[in-house]
Amino acid sequence: MSVVAVPGSKSVTARALFLAAAAEGTTTLRRPLLSDDTDGFAEGLTKLGYAVEREPDRWRIEGRPAGPAVGQADVYCRDAATAARFLPALAAAGHGTYRFDASAQMRRRPVAPLTDALRRLGVDLRHEEAEGHLPLTVTARGIKGGDLELDASLSSQFLTAMLLVAPLTAEGLRIRVTGLVSAPYVEITLAMMRSFGVEVLREGDTLTVPPGGYRATDYDIEPDASTASYFFAAAALTGASATVPGLGAGALQGDLRFVDILRRMGAEVETGADATTVTGTGRLSGVTVNMRDISDTMPTLAAIAPFADGPVRIEDVYNTRVKECDRLDACAENLRRQGIRVETGRDWIEIHPGTPIATEITCHGDHRIAMSFAVAGLRTPGVTFDDPGCVKKTFPEFHEAFAAQRRAWGV
Numbered sequence: 221m222s223v224v225a226v227p228g229s230k231s232v233t234a235r236a237l238f239l240a241a242a243a244e245g246t247t248t249l250r251r252p253l254l255s256d257d258t259d260g261f262a263e264g265l266t267k268l269g270y271a272v273e274r275e276p277d278r279w280r281i282e283g284r285p286a287g288p289a290v291g292q293a294d295v296y297c298r299d300a301a302t303a304a305r306f307l308p309a310l311a312a313a314g315h316g317t318y319r320f321d322a323s324a325q326m327r328r329r330p331v332a333p334l335t336d337a338l339r340r341l342g343v344d345l346r347h348e349e350a351e352g353h354l355p356l357t358v359t360a361r362g363i364k365g366g367d368l369e370l371d372a373s374l375s376s377q378f379l380t381a382m383l384l385v386a387p388l389t390a391e392g393l394r395i396r397v398t399g400l401v402s403a404p405y406v407e408i409t410l411a412m413m414r415s416f417g418v419e420v421l422r423e424g425d426t427l428t429v430p431p432g433g434y435r436a437t438d439y440d441i442e443p444d445a446s447t448a449s450y451f452f453a454a455a456a457l458t459g460a461s462a463t464v465p466g467l468g469a470g471a472l473q474g475d476l477r478f479v480d481i482l483r484r485m486g487a488e489v490e491t492g493a494d495a496t497t498v499t500g501t502g503r504l505s506g507v508t509v510n511m512r513d514i515s516d517t518m519p520t521l522a523a524i525a526p527f528a529d530g531p532v533r534i535e536d537v538y539n540t541r542v543k544e545c546d547r548l549d550a551c552a553e554n555l556r557r558q559g560i561r562v563e564t565g566r567d568w569i570e571i572h573p574g575t576p577i578a579t580e581i582t583c584h585g586d587h588r589i590a591m592s593f594a595v596a597g598l599r600t601p602g603v604t605f606d607d608p609g610c611v612k613k614t615f616p617e618f619h620e621a622f623a624a625q626r627r628a629w630g631v
């Protein structure tokens with residue numbers, strides 16, 4: 221058995237930072253993720269005037285339920301969609317002029333359903349260049365609240381942003397949601413809002429959030445389940461065993477369900493109260509899976525798919541085309557260059573069994589493409605990367621940690 225220390229969850233860290241900023245009192249976050257996305261998020265809060273004190277394993281944030289402490293700020297969200305989508309909502313609840321910009325990669329990703337929702341609530345918001353994309357400026361005078369319809373078919377993050385800000389509005393929000401993707405991320409949002417004192421009422425597709433009520437708390441960040449997928453997949457692929465403490469039956473993140481796919485493919489999976497173990501059995505069968513709920517782990521599965529004994533078909537993942545890159549195309553391109561037969565459609569990919577040849581992986585600046593193909597590289601000596609450093613978005617030490625794990629496994 222090999223115990224793998226996986227860094228903190230990006231999604232939980234980003235939400236905890238927002239909630240801490242919005243709460244009455246001082247919050248301590250334990251074991252936050254230290255990466256480019258979360259560093260960008262924390263820096264964004266600092267720019268908005270929140271006091272964020274950072275020691276490596278403990279961040280302290282002073283909350284301000286009235287919104288940002290400064291009247292003007294310029295926030296650079298880097299590659300982080302959590303920052304680019306959650307922080308403008310937080311800023312809108314304050315009073316001032318706040319500009320948000322991001323990297324070229326993040327500028328290409330959509331924010332329209334969020335910015336439309338804010339505008340419908342009366343927020344003055346201007347896009348500087350392309351409509352529905354960063355850069356944008358919010359001229360905030362608080363949010364009154366009310367009823368909203370929200371299309372979450374491109375990203376659940378638009379819904380999370382509106383849910384998180386809802387208690388800061390004067391009257392609260394009632395949101396009717398359509399087309400939701402990545403639904404488990406909304407469950408993380410609701411569970412964490414509850415930890416900070418706010419209960420959301422659910423009736424079918426409608427979520428009602430009362431005004432007020434966030435309270436500071438001490439909060440432990442669980443390990444990142446999407447990051448854990450690389451170690452679980454590596455175990456399944458090589459016959460090794462990976463135990464990730466801190467991700468057990470009570471974990472918040474839907475991406476832990478990736479192990480159910482590995483189990484269907486032949487791996488042994490044990491889920492304990494506070495840890496999950498995957499052990500490879502030497503068998504990896506083909507599978508057809510719907511990954512709408514857990515699409516950050518689509519590249520993990522796609523990269524190891526050639527080693528299955530039958531085709532691997534992944535369905536209902538259109539929104540992976542609007543992530544750090546077009547992930548369906550990036551997976552297909554790299555697999556084809558490795559000599560693997562691949563078919564793709566609007567929202568699916570099918571990968572046939574084969575023996576990948578060593579090539580340079582084109583990462584498209586996407587951490588998940590790099591980490592996924594590093595896993596598959598366990599069975600393809602000589603794989604290299606055009607941009608290995610792109611892993612900094614969520615796991616700056618990935619290559620070193622993965623190499624150390626490999627030595628521990630002897631693979």
Ligand SMILES: O=C(O)C1=C[C@@H](OP(=O)(O)O)[C@@H](O)[C@H](O)C1
Nearest residue numbers: 231374375376377380402405516
């Ligand atoms: O809310 C979140 O923290 C996230 C939601 C998901 O995005 P989508 O809802 O855009 O699929 C996920 O892919 C992303 O990495 C993190």
Ligand SMILES: C=C(OP(=O)(O)O)C(=O)O
Nearest residue numbers: 299300301302516543588
């Ligand atoms: C899609 C991702 O990130 P985000 O949308 O938070 O930028 C990811 O981490 O795979």
